Amino acid sequence: MKKIIATVLTTILALSVLTGCTQVAPNTVFSADDLPGKVIGVQLGTTGDIYASDYEAEGSVIERYNKGADAVQALKQGKVDCVIIDNEPAKAFTAKNKDLMILPDPFELENYAMCIAKSNSELKDKINAAIAQLKSDGTLAAIISNYIGDDTKGKSPYVSYNTDYSNGKLTMATNAEFEPYEFMEGNTIVGIDVDLTQAVADILKMELVIENMDFDAIIAAVQSGKADIGVAGMTVTEDRLISVDFTDSYTTATQVIIVRKK
Template sequence: MKKKTTIKSIIIAVILVAVACTGFFMYKKSQVKETVKINSVKDIKGKKIGVQLGTTGDIYASDYEKDKSGTKVERYNKGTDATQALIQKKIDCVIIDEQPAKAFVAGNRSLSILKEEFVKENYAFCVGKNNKELTKKINAALKKLKENKTIEKINKNYIGKADEIGKTPYKKKNLPRKNGKLIVATNAAFPPYESYKNGKIVGIDVDIVQAVCDELDMELEIEDMEFDSIITAVQSGKADIGASGMTVTEERKMNIDFTNSYTTSKQVVIVNNGKSVGNATSIVEKFKSDFITDNRYEYILSGLKSTLIITILALVIGIVFGSLLAIVRTTHDKNGGLIILNFFAKIYLTIIRGTPTMVQLLIIYYVVFASANVNKIFVAVIAFGLNSSAYVAEVVRSGIMSVDNGQFEAGRSLGLSYSTTMINVVLPQAFKNILPALGNELITLLKETSISGYIGLIDLTKGSDIIRSVTYDAIMPLGVVALIYLFIVMLLTAGVNKLERSLRKNEKR
């Protein structure tokens, strides 16, 4: 029986992979859309514009939505996602900062940047409005770094002339760091300002912030998160400053303060130039680029570890707390007791089951633990554990209610207390009945952890996002992550089925 189950699982996995590959190649083959010609900024009216959510490109592009010319704005969490959509001709152009645009175009010969700039802008670090003293200190440090040409050297090291790039890397000073830690929020998918290299976040902003920390005798700690979460992190105190090519705008100044500008940049428009993408990269070369180069596979392994830890611990919380909720609810249903606890349990279940998991995760991170610098895995475990408990509670309650009432009465007639009867007689029988449903909850919980990246936690999905932001390849990183999830789900399903069969065998004896 075991052998048949294993063979069946392998066959299903092969079929799913084959279907996915076939679908992909059919999709690529059908991709013969005409390239929309955009020769100037004026031509983007009425087109599909791609932007990174929360950026100034998003702000400026929003104005086109109101001009009644049929312009549509597609918002993506990352600039690389918008660029990938442009390559696939899902959109007609991308509005983004100049230097990241150059990095995107360098790896895709089918893309070009319009010579005409979209708008000029100034970059600065964002600081909470209640942290005026820190703003003053950073401004003083930036002034000194400009005067001694440190910032100029950092810029040349990344975006200077061909013979300047890589020649003047900033070196961290050996200092006691007696003034504490500076927590910096960033979005490390924005080369050359911040991106991953050899497992570390590097770039212009990172070097400038490190230089500022050296001036202030502070230790630097960088938190990677989605761009649209940076300002929230600074406002809530999760980070001291935000540094991610942040443009100073009047709208943002209403919510946060800015330091003095440390550089100028401009928004540009990326378009398809109609050229062929050239010879396709072999699977081996793609695999090497995505996973072997710079040991990028470590992002997947690190993310997998976090995903499994969160899933297991959250499930424990869900089962324990969910069972307690179920006991409260069934006790009230059976004998009308625990009225107050049942009232609060119903409110809890209504709120948790009626709101999205991601909203709950963000509320717990940015509101509940706003002033506490807690471990992000701990936050994720609490968030997913509390969410899971609401669903487990109803599953366990249905299992308890499915046990014949005579079992409960028999236990009480033998002199057992209510709690002893519930724990030793009813719950073991209920557990057998709800095991498949609990297995489904475990699988759902595993997949829900993929949103952990919204609080800057590197889980399995976030690991693939980091690789995509560096290699600009979406297919293989996402495909590998999908297969890993599939493999884990198949193992969990097989484990639950084996446990269920074992319990049924014991039941027959």
């Protein structure tokens, strides 16, 4: 009798252990052709969200998260089949999560620019002139290479020289969840977009003020005047142009697909 009870208890224990182990389904996305019918994770309001939405008509389910990191965590847990996001943040995420990988084929190419209120054309013209100057004198290239590239990373940090704030403040709305464009380093927001906007503010003799918020709130902040510009790895799209204007592009980026390795 004791042997029977022991056997039953052992069986129950084994079943409970098996039940407690969450089995993540194997990867089923090997190219963009596999996206129809899949569960796709994106950061809410991003270009990845816009592109992924096109697949809803083909039976895909789009899971939207406030942070790219949350979408990546959902992928690791098997809650989504893949994540669509910019290539540089994707590199940062996969470097920290060795069980994930970026599919080799680019998903979409896009141009990043600063969004600005339609009524603020004077400031837009000044920023465009500043961006052109930063491109021509090599400052923009140095800022980007300081964050991207194994051989150049950390070697050309931008140092603000501006001590003249006679033209007031330049308030930048961003979402510090998009490394290397904007992310937290301790309690400080850093990244390509931060250094670029600081360089623009220096040229314009303005004091840079950064407001961190959800990505989906940036355009509303610019429309309402809470922020002068939105700088957050933001792509110019027809839908966004209904609400805001954009400066000239300052860099070209690539949307990619992250999947589980197994």
